[in-house]
Amino acid sequence: MIVVKDLHKKFGSNEVLRGIDCEVAEKEVVCLIGPSGSGKSTFLRCLNGLETITSGTVSVNSHMVSDSRTDINVVRRQVGMVFQHFNLFPHLRVVDNVTLAPTKVSRVPREQARQKALALLDKVGLADKTHAYPGSLSGGQQQRVAIARALAMDPTVMLFDEPTSALDPEIVGEVLTVMQTLAREGMTMVVVTHEMGFAREVADRAIFMDGGVVVEEGPPAQVFGAPRHERTSNFLSKVL
Amino acid sequence: MTFYFGDLLPFSSQLAAALWVSIYITLIAMAVGSGFGVLLYLGKAGTLPVVPQVSSAYIEVFRNTPLLVQLYLIYFGLPELGVNLNPTWAGIVALTLNNAAYTAEIYRAGFESVPGGLVEAGRALGMRGSQVFRHVVFMPATRNVFPALTNQFILLFLASSIASIIGLPELMNSILNINSETYRTFEILAVGGLLYFVVSGVFALGSKAMESYLFRWGVRSRA
Amino acid sequence: MLRSFGWQDLEALLRGALWTLALCVTSGILGTVLGLALGLAATSPSRVARWVAYVYVYVVRGIPLLIIVFFAYFGIPLVFPGVALSAFATAVIALTVFSVAYMTEIFRGSINAVPQGQLEAAEALGLSYALKYRYVVLPQAMRIAVPPGIGFLIALIKDSSLVTVIGFVELTHAGTIVSNLTANPILTYSVVAAFYFVICYAVSRLGRWYERRTGVRSEPLGTDAQPATLQLEGV
Numbered sequence A: 001m002i003v004v005k006d007l008h009k010k011f012g013s014n015e016v017l018r019g020i021d022c023e024v025a026e027k028e029v030v031c032l033i034g035p036s037g038s039g040k041s042t043f044l045r046c047l048n049g050l051e052t053i054t055s056g057t058v059s060v061n062s063h064m065v066s067d068s069r070t071d072i073n074v075v076r077r078q079v080g081m082v083f084q085h086f087n088l089f090p091h092l093r094v095v096d097n098v099t100l101a102p103t104k105v106s107r108v109p110r111e112q113a114r115q116k117a118l119a120l121l122d123k124v125g126l127a128d129k130t131h132a133y134p135g136s137l138s139g140g141q142q143q144r145v146a147i148a149r150a151l152a153m154d155p156t157v158m159l160f161d162e163p164t165s166a167l168d169p170e171i172v173g174e175v176l177t178v179m180q181t182l183a184r185e186g187m188t189m190v191v192v193t194h195e196m197g198f199a200r201e202v203a204d205r206a207i208f209m210d211g212g213v214v215v216e217e218g219p220p221a222q223v224f225g226a227p228r229h230e231r232t233s234n235f236l237s238k239v240l
Numbered sequence B: 001m002t003f004y005f006g007d008l009l010p011f012s013s014q015l016a017a018a019l020w021v022s023i024y025i026t027l028i029a030m031a032v033g034s035g036f037g038v039l040l041y042l043g044k045a046g047t048l049p050v051v052p053q054v055s056s057a058y059i060e061v062f063r064n065t066p067l068l069v070q071l072y073l074i075y076f077g078l079p080e081l082g083v084n085l086n087p088t089w090a091g092i093v094a095l096t097l098n099n100a101a102y103t104a105e106i107y108r109a110g111f112e113s114v115p116g117g118l119v120e121a122g123r124a125l126g127m128r129g130s131q132v133f134r135h136v137v138f139m140p141a142t143r144n145v146f147p148a149l150t151n152q153f154i155l156l157f158l159a160s161s162i163a164s165i166i167g168l169p170e171l172m173n174s175i176l177n178i179n180s181e182t183y184r185t186f187e188i189l190a191v192g193g194l195l196y197f198v199v200s201g202v203f204a205l206g207s208k209a210m211e212s213y214l215f216r217w218g219v220r221s222r223a
Numbered sequence C: 001m002l003r004s005f006g007w008q009d010l011e012a013l014l015r016g017a018l019w020t021l022a023l024c025v026t027s028g029i030l031g032t033v034l035g036l037a038l039g040l041a042a043t044s045p046s047r048v049a050r051w052v053a054y055v056y057v058y059v060v061r062g063i064p065l066l067i068i069v070f071f072a073y074f075g076i077p078l079v080f081p082g083v084a085l086s087a088f089a090t091a092v093i094a095l096t097v098f099s100v101a102y103m104t105e106i107f108r109g110s111i112n113a114v115p116q117g118q119l120e121a122a123e124a125l126g127l128s129y130a131l132k133y134r135y136v137v138l139p140q141a142m143r144i145a146v147p148p149g150i151g152f153l154i155a156l157i158k159d160s161s162l163v164t165v166i167g168f169v170e171l172t173h174a175g176t177i178v179s180n181l182t183a184n185p186i187l188t189y190s191v192v193a194a195f196y197f198v199i200c201y202a203v204s205r206l207g208r209w210y211e212r213r214t215g216v217r218s219e220p221l222g223t224d225a226q227p228a229t230l231q232l233e234g235v
């Protein structure tokens, strides 16, 4: 589903990703962990073309993201992304945040998009907030709207970049619950997170990145419980 | 000296008509000029060849020369090139072109204050650049500069009086005509000044109301 | 009678440009001094003083400069029948009345921008009102006032073109005369515009140089003497 080969990314002379190889299978949930600045966000953003790729190849659903001839918007329609800071459109009501892309990008009829949005908002537990503006919602509610917004495009892959790290501890759970449901329904997910509990319970695989390379990967229980590399155990001892 | 406003009474409908002219030339210049201003900003910020330099030069030239001289060039200069505009059109064109340069700079500040995350969210949903601009960036940018835009509108309304110098029959022009007919100089200038003052005050209050209606989704953010 | 645009015309325009500068420097200085006084009034503890400053600022900013110019031109001889003012003096008076309002706003804003802690520290030291302003508030406010002040100076240079209506031969009026003599309005007014551009651009460079050197920046939207929104509340 996602195939990354020898991915390099430089910002000027600063090489942030130094040759990453990675595959994500359909319905797989992969958690990405690693210290700050290790390139997790950059990696995720390379997957939907928000960053241009310096060298190597990235393909998603057999679309070559790394090929400049690919219409990147076709790929992005199939790849949902959820950001650390939600990035909801402040001038649109919740329901309009969700219907914007389907109606403008995929040309879904308004009413159909609205019905779907209402169903998705119900799914994330926000049926009563459809007409609120994002500014009046709590962080957890905003993030759940952001998930609904991404799901409205019927993506086959969802990317999450630290979706809970801007949230107060007591509302982290409501977002994780939604993500867990998604995973159980068979969504392919790549999640950057420091929520080890979530990673252990939900992820099929954990990847530990440091300094722009994949240091170690494997089943979460093994990576967290019995890391093979010293860098991994050092990092884990700091966050756990 | 004594004041006597009675002589002005017969002219009240003329004043009202002239005031309306002032208001509508301002409205046209604001509407068309700010649309053009957004295009100028896009041209300046864009990556097309030559366009950024041309847009920048336009903005700098119009902002660093007097509106009156721009008006003279359009009204007295264009006929030399075979383009004859009557005072009303010359005034509208000058105000519009001038206003575009100022709104371009206002919008620049507005667009630069929109958080980059919003643009990314739009792009991640598969929107094209023009869709991101229209549906995602435009409203938050406008909100951030709305007070500056309405202030520009009021300045433009006051500046429209300059067009009286080439004979555009707006409020200031009417004031001068009434002065030469009645010689009630103090009175007519006071009444005229009051009209400008009241109308610009009404615009300011109206813009506050409009702001809280248009942007009820949130408070202004400073980037 | 008509002749083509020549050196003598350029010289006439240059002389006009110098008069424009003289006009703006004079009324700019007067406007700054009186604006500072009214700015202090606007931030003073006295309700009456504040009220006077506000009314002045709102009235002048709510009417076109042309109205003020005509008031000065027609009004002064009516009020003082014996006094024969030169066109220059009349123009200076009109532009000063105008400048004072904007400079008052600029000083009010700058004084208010001095952190509250500075005032409290001065008061804690037992400084009187006068000493507090002389040694603590004003030195800081002055620095803050420079960028918007320069922005206003640029606006003043452009707006001074309006005194052409009372027949004072500054740059724009010189342009009209030359244009009539040469029947070449495009060339003449382009040269006039170029003069204004050079002056304004030089002044704005000066402003940017100051901002770079001192790190004092004007508000993002206040760079062109676009005053903050015309607020009607809070009077």
Ligand SMILES: Nc1ncnc2c1ncn2[C@@H]1O[C@H](COP(=O)(O)OP(=O)(O)OP(=O)(O)O)[C@@H](O)[C@H]1O
Pocket (backbone or CB within 6 Å): A011, A014, A016, A034, A035, A036, A037, A038, A039, A040, A041, A042, A043
């Ligand atoms: N747009 C950019 N321009 C220049 N450098 C960048 C840019 N984006 C990221 N970087 C650099 O790339 C490196 C990796 O950043 P990245 O955001 O991918 O790290 P991360 O692993 O997501 O860290 P965090 O846990 O703090 O989010 C950092 O050193 C950062 O400074």
Ligand SMILES: [Mg+2]
Pocket (backbone or CB within 6 Å): A040, A041, A042, A161, A162
């Ligand atoms: Mg990150």
